[in-house]
Amino acid sequence: MAEIVLLLVIEKMVIAVANGAANQASAHFSKYGTQLIELQGSMGRVVRELRIIHDVLCQMDIRNRHNQVYEGWLDEVRKVAHAMEDMVDEYMYQVGREHDTGCCFYLKKGLRKPRSLLSLNQISSKVKEIEKDLAHLSEMKYRWVPMINNEDTGSLNYMVKKSQDLANISRSLDDEDLVGVDENRGKLEQWLGSDDVERSLITLIGMGGLGKTALASNVYRKEREKFQCHAWVSISQTYSREDVLRNIIKELFKNEVSGPSNIAAMDITSLEETLKRYLGQMKYLIILDDVWTPDAFEDLSRSLVCNGK
Template structure:
């Protein structure tokens, strides 16, 4: 199967070379055919070298990364130029020559020659930089040749049914004691005073899982309940609207006067009015700042005689203190799993997709776990993602310990979740890497529909064209990539029972957003403010509002004014929130 048309690490090289071939056969480019052939040959050489470097990830020299970035930008610019000069038929070309006159014809040729020369000069300059940076075509060939994972093909990638049903109580590991402790604190026999319990710990330790299990256990004891996620860059009104909808499904979320989404003061008033005389239980997940908590807290009355309860989760100790600052409140510090629980979690996840390993001797399984334990420690998310990667290996692969050592001892300079995710990311094929990075266009907590996501991958040109007798349709190939990511637990079903809608854990989303930003693959609204770019290729704007957990299309209009950005070379724009609705209503 031919490589993908677009990959994150290789820019647009595959697509660009195909378009250059097509352009050379067009009558309108006849005079520039020689220059186009020269440009194509030079870019072809660069494509081959970039393909080698694309598998090196963190081990690449910074100068190599910079060179690849420059070549990617040249490739994007060249494709922009080709797209702005669409093919013409022979008849159209003859009509242009007859009606345009000598000066018009010469002017077009001259402009065409100047544009191609500019692109050629930029390509030649990139080649000179490669020499100056001492980037050799045989650079670390041995490592490169072995690093590119084998694409198992669409027919070999399915989703194990057990993965579609998430983590029920019987599958959770190491949570019984903390769940019992928190439930005891929250129930506090006969205690009717208002209480806030904070869960604090590093990303990936299972704060949200613990909070969900506590919520599942006791939510029936209250008049009304809600579970909302906040995230690193929250739209407070969106969070509060989501909360109001869960607490009071009958409540209209728009202003009766102008039929627009409620503003923040209105939502706060509605929440306080509804909750004032009720015993409520609310989980506020993933709070990143004390100011965010203060904004949300304004909507939650401390009806001290009702015994209402709030559970918050955060990574920061100071935020936890802000949430649970009163003597009656309680803070629970998350701890990594102990070695025994970590081994149980790893073994259960690995054998979901590789039951053949159940028959392997205990010594081999212990050796495998030891390698994983050194990297992941007792971080549940790291163990689950690592097991997901190993699930994609054939049983024969485990017969050779060298395979395990080589796969799991990469990137020793990195630590914690960053190293785990980098190892698992490097194990993906190039097209699957691209599909994963594309998820960074979606906001935190978004639930993405499988069908819509796959069609977007296809529309962006991430899916290889099918060839040969065993060719598969683009949809089948894209679906195999989707299933691969679910099996690896890099994406996870939003609801138990089916992977029709999926989400990305916020720790994974942070990682892929970082990589996508480094490669100028996707630019988010936050990146526009913190790291302005000269050229933006794919832009994602999140206006907030609506149910961010349940629908990426809900929202309120964005009011922040970004610094001026050149969008003349923008290839795709994704807008969430009411701004998206207003744009769609305008057409």
């Protein structure tokens, strides 16, 4: 993911800027004078720009994913980030060489030895070019990327369906398919087996692809029978509170012989009242999958009663 690439480059650059600033007064670097100060300034500006781009990527709407315009822009961001990473490695090698730290410097900082050595003049020139590239990418995004938000909902519906399909695959994984989850699985089983009578909220937090759904589903299948009722619903980034409540009720009643027959026709008030009434005397377990923001739980929490069960 581009977000991770940017984070790694930003981390390297923060180390580089701090190291360079600490050495500006050193006799080793006195011969570089203004040149080093200008380079530090350029690198600092690139760090700030990359941080903003990283924040933008984290906030991009799911409908932009897998759109050709967005992906093309994102690919250019990756190229600039990798070019900046190369310059950071070149720069840090120069700093390390001046202090005779040799290859140990790279082992400690996790930096690569540059493929070819550049002078500080060359590094400074290339960093300024990267600054210009970033400015151009920012302008490009505001000119072209917002246009894709005006498309119909077809691509959004497709992405939501793909997300749900992937979640369904994750939910079907068996024990032997899960590796390295024993500790977290044990924690979840312990928390769900607690005798605490207060309503508890357990959150699994992390970037996409870490296996949160697979882990939660594995535990859910084993522990759900310890509860009087249970439900698993997907939220997604563009959820409807009414639809989520309706899906929770359908899940809770799917094995019931007699349940509400008019769920599809219920308005939001009826849905809330039905859910509260049903959960009122139940020890229940409800999984909210694919949650993008804590606001989603806040929207639903008043319908998930605190009943001392």
